[in-house]
Amino acid sequence: MATLPEWLRPGARPVSLLPQRATAHRLLRRTLGAMGRSISLLVREPDGPGVGALRTADPRAKLLAAVGLIVATTFLRGLLPLAACLALALALSAAAKVPGRRLLPVMIAVPLASTALLLPATLNIVSGGPPLLVLWRSAGGAFGPWRLPEVVAVTADGLLVAGRMVLRTTACAALALLLAATTRPQRLLGGLRSLGVPQAFVMVLAMAERYLAVLLRSAQELHLARLARSVAPIGVRREEAWAAAGVGAVFRRTRSLADAVTLAMVSRGFTGEVRLLRPACWRRTDWLLVAAAAAVAAGLLILDRRLA
Amino acid sequence: MSGSQGETVFAVEAVRFAYAGQPLCLDGVSFDVRRGERLALVGANGSGKSTLLHLLNGLFFPGEGRIAYLGSPLTEAVLDAAPFGPRFRQEVGFLFQNSDAQLFCPTVEDELAFGPLQMGWTQAEVFRRIEDTLALLEISRLRGRFPAGLSAGEKKRVALASLLVLAPSVLLLDEPTAGLDPRSQSLLLEILEALHTRGLTLVTATHDLTLLPHLADRVLVLSEEHRLVADGEPEPVLADTEMLLAVNLIHAHSHRHGRLVHTHPHQHVVAHEHVHGHHHEHEDQAEPKK
Ligand SMILES: Nc1ncnc2c1ncn2[C@@H]1O[C@H](COP(=O)(O)OP(=O)(O)OP(=O)(O)O)[C@@H](O)[C@H]1O
Ligand SMILES: [Mg+2]
Numbered sequence: 107m108a109t110l111p112e113w114l115r116p117g118a119r120p121v122s123l124l125p126q127r128a129t130a131h132r133l134l135r136r137t138l139g140a141m142g143r144s145i146s147l148l149v150r151e152p153d154g155p156g157v158g159a160l161r162t163a164d165p166r167a168k169l170l171a172a173v174g175l176i177v178a179t180t181f182l183r184g185l186l187p188l189a190a191c192l193a194l195a196l197a198l199s200a201a202a203k204v205p206g207r208r209l210l211p212v213m214i215a216v217p218l219a220s221t222a223l224l225l226p227a228t229l230n231i232v233s234g235g236p237p238l239l240v241l242w243r244s245a246g247g248a249f250g251p252w253r254l255p256e257v258v259a260v261t262a263d264g265l266l267v268a269g270r271m272v273l274r275t276t277a278c279a280a281l282a283l284l285l286a287a288t289t290r291p292q293r294l295l296g297g298l299r300s301l302g303v304p305q306a307f308v309m310v311l312a313m314a315e316r317y318l319a320v321l322l323r324s325a326q327e328l329h330l331a332r333l334a335r336s337v338a339p340i341g342v343r344r345e346e347a348w349a350a351a352g353v354g355a356v357f358r359r360t361r362s363l364a365d366a367v368t369l370a371m372v373s374r375g376f377t378g379e380v381r382l383l384r385p386a387c388w389r390r391t392d393w394l395l396v397a398a399a400a401a402v403a404a405g406l407l408i409l410d411r412r413l414a
Numbered sequence: 415m416s417g418s419q420g421e422t423v424f425a426v427e428a429v430r431f432a433y434a435g436q437p438l439c440l441d442g443v444s445f446d447v448r449r450g451e452r453l454a455l456v457g458a459n460g461s462g463k464s465t466l467l468h469l470l471n472g473l474f475f476p477g478e479g480r481i482a483y484l485g486s487p488l489t490e491a492v493l494d495a496a497p498f499g500p501r502f503r504q505e506v507g508f509l510f511q512n513s514d515a516q517l518f519c520p521t522v523e524d525e526l527a528f529g530p531l532q533m534g535w536t537q538a539e540v541f542r543r544i545e546d547t548l549a550l551l552e553i554s555r556l557r558g559r560f561p562a563g564l565s566a567g568e569k570k571r572v573a574l575a576s577l578l579v580l581a582p583s584v585l586l587l588d589e590p591t592a593g594l595d596p597r598s599q600s601l602l603l604e605i606l607e608a609l610h611t612r613g614l615t616l617v618t619a620t621h622d623l624t625l626l627p628h629l630a631d632r633v634l635v636l637s638e639e640h641r642l643v644a645d646g647e648p649e650p651v652l653a654d655t656e657m658l659l660a661v662n663l664i665h666a667h668s669h670r671h672g673r674l675v676h677t678h679p680h681q682h683v684v685a686h687e688h689v690h691g692h693h694h695e696h697e698d699q700a701e702p703k704k
Contacts, residue, residue, distance in 0.1 A: 290520050366515035369473045373510075374576065375503035375532035383527040383540065 160202040160288045165297030167392035171399030172285040178403035179277050185266075187410040188273040194402065195280035204287040209280075216279040220272045227271070228264035231255055235263035296382045308380060421484070423447045423584055423615050424470055429479035431462075431469060439465050441640045442479070447584075447617060452610055454629050454648070455619040457636030458662040463619035464511055466636070467586045470617065471508040504533055507577030511588035511619075513569035517561035522553070522572050525561055529580045547579040551605070567598040574602070584615040591625055603628050621663065623652060637661045 160168070175191070182188050199209055226232055229241075237259030244256060285294070291312075299308050424447040431440040439462045447453055447470075455463045468474045469481055472488045481488045483502060493499045510516040519525040526547060530540040548554040551571050556564065561572055570590065577585065590606075591599050606629070610616055618629050626633060626648045633651045635644035635658075643661060644651050651657075658664045 292520055292524070363512070363515055366510065366512060367518045369468070370508075370510055370516045371518065371528075373471055373473060373503065373508045374529040374580070375500055376528075377499075377532065379532075381531035381534075383524055383531065383537070385537075 160198065160284075163288075163395050164386045164388050164392040165289050165293040166301055166386065166388065167395045168285055168289055169294065169297045169301060170396050172281055174396075174399050174403050176278050176281050178407055179274060179281070182274065182406060182410045183270065184410045184413045185269060185273060186413060187406045188270065188277055190409075191406055192273060192277040192280055195277060195284055199280065199284050199287070202284065202288050204284065208287055209283065212279055212283050213276070217272055217276050220275045221268070224268040224271050228260045228268045230257070230259045230261045230264065233261055233264035233267050235261040238262050238265065292380070292382065293386065296380045297386065299380050300386075312380070421449045422482075423449050423451075423484065424617075425480075425482040425485075426470075427480045427482075429466075429469065429476040429481060431465060431474065431476050433465075439640050440469070440476075443636075443640075443642050444479075445634060445642065445645060447615060449615055450610075450613050452616045452629065452631045453618070454626055454633045455617065455636065456621055456623065456626070456633060456663060458621065458638050461636040461638055461661070462640045463636060464588050467508065467588050467617065467619055471506060471586055472502060473508075500533060504529075504580050505582055506584045506586065507580060507582035508586045509570075509573055509577060509588060509590055511592070513566065513573045514562065516573040516576070517569060520560065522548075522556045522559050522561055522564075522575075525572055525576050526579045529576060533580070543579045543581075547575045550578065551575045552601070566593045567595060570594060570602070571598070574605070578609075582614070585609070585617070587616065587618040589620055590618060591620070591622060599625075623658075623663065626652065635661055635663070 175195075179188070179191050182191065196209075196213075230237055237257060239260040240257055241260065242258040289297075295308050295312050298311070426443060426445050426447075429440055429443045430438060432438045439460075443466065455466060457463050465474070469476055472483075472493045475488070475490060483506070486492060486498060488502075493502060517525055519528055523544060526544045527540050530543055535543075548557060551574065553568065553571050553575060556568060556572065561569060564572065570593070574590070585606075587606075590602060594602060603625070606616060606618075616629075620626070620629065630648055633644065633646060633648050634642055635651060637643045638661060644654065644657055655664070
């Protein structure tokens with residue numbers, strides 16, 4: 107019989123906890139918790155069937171409409187048409203009852219991230235034009251081989267460029283989200299396939315989608331496993347180290363599970379073709395959807411040219 | 415059921431296999447599986463049971479040696495070609511050890527439809543099969559659910575359903591009873607029993623020796639050196655304590671209850687407190703084997 111170490115025997119004295127600073131790690135812990143929650147939203151059960159006309163429309167029609175609008179959006183230059191496009195996407199999301207908890211994170215994260223990325227573009231160093239707000243003045247001179255600019259300032263042109271890009275990315279993200287939130291991934295892939303997108307391309311997308319789902323699930327499990335094991339807060343340093351190690355573990359696990367999923371598919375006769383139960387059937391309203399999207403796209407482009 | 419009783423379903427000849435960059439994990443394994451047989455594959459963790467099932471399912475291919483299905487060698491080229499490939503996939507079902515890997519569709523219904531749709535069956539036929547299979551496994555109420563959100567036992571049943579819907583004639587089962595509660599376990603055993611009486615060939619990998627007599631008429635034992643060390647009926651194999659000890663399937667604490675060898679895979683941390691997962695009579699409990 108194996109002898110148990112003293113600390114595993116019943117009645118062993120618990121180890122006294124190290125004194126902890128209560129606040130330092132709270133932010134990180136909260137972030138991890140939020141991550142877990144948003145992940146469980148993403149990998150939640152699929153939406154109930156048929157809320158709103160957009161959900162029941164043929165995925166091919168939705169794909170055509172969304173892609174058309176997104177392409178048109180990338181050509182828009184005026185702030186007003188771009189804002190109109192964003193408003194339209196949001197209105198449609200509301201009409202299709204896309205849950206706010208799904209919409210909001212994207213609508214906050216995308217503008218913030220693109221603003222952060224585009225901040226340098228507002229400066230006179232990147233975009234020319236008269237300065238609007240001077241941030242820094244120097245005597246000029248040189249730093250090694252580089253000449254230092256005399257002023258660093260925000261310019262009107264820069265602001266326009268950045269504003270246009272932020273609006274554009276946000277509008278495109280809203281449109282893409284609308285499509286994703288109203289169509290199950292498999293239907294979407296089936297739609298792509300029947301629109302003539304090559305099988306190899308659809309397979310890559312399907313793989314990406316599967317890896318992502320598995321990745322999110324393992325991240326959540328690891329997070330929970332870690333929470334389950336922590337009796338007391340462990341301190342920021344170690345929490346960070348854990349997060350770093352966790353990311354590696356998540357990726358390794360994702361790979362092996364996704365490979366196993368592929369084997370399971372092959373085992374049930376998968377040959378690379380997406381085949382669906384209740385294949386989508388194109389109805390008259392689907393033509394309507396495509397026509398409406400085309401009209402809106404054309405309208406926005408014309409408005410844009412007029413205003414320019 | 416296709417095929418006649420007693421014909422050789424799988425012929426495994428001197429198979430050696432290693433994962434890329436890894437040491438050998440099957441070393442010179444040879445055996446035949448006959449039509450209608452119930453075969454159990456036992457061995458310690460890591461002995462290569464799952465790997466062998468993958469090879470039988472034509473998912474991996476042996477580095478040396480041959481595996482034949484109904485006389486045709488299983489190779490990548492043969493499996494890619496119609497009609498052999500699709501027929502093999504329809505006839506041989508594989509229940510994976512990890513249900514999460516096996517369930518990849520958005521709903522249970524889609525999960526069941528996957529195989530039949532790949533076979534190119536009509537929608538009406540697919541629906542009819544789904545209906546019957548869900549009823550058989552008592553999971554009709556799960557039809558619209560998201561498989562990843564089910565309990566372990568429910569996942570196992572859905573995974574089994576996704577195989578049965580194709581009407582296979584051979585089932586490869588990797589740890590089918592692991593993680594099931596006693597009721598789900600006996601339901602599963604009942605279903606396997608019923609399938610067996612209808613002529614299905616069952617190959618089950620397990621290390622649950624208590625279930626062996628219910629699962630198999632013949633037992634193969636894989637050693638930790640990845641070789642086959644025993645092949646025979648459950649009773650004599652289970653009686654060979656020395657061999658079972660040598661392959662680390664049981665350890666010195668194991669003792670026998672009636673005709674069952676009862677093992678305690680190191681689940682108990684507290685000294686010798688037995689956790690019994692299954693209910694059976696303890697006739698000679700007072701005589702632990704030395
Ligand atoms: N995908 C893989 N890549 C590399 N090595 C692997 C892979 N899968 C299994 N192995 C290794 O091959 C050996 C046999 O593994 P296998 O899963 O076949 O064992 P097993 O008998 O099914 O074990 P268990 O009872 O734990 O399920 C092990 O040493 C394992 O680490
Ligand atoms: Mg295994």
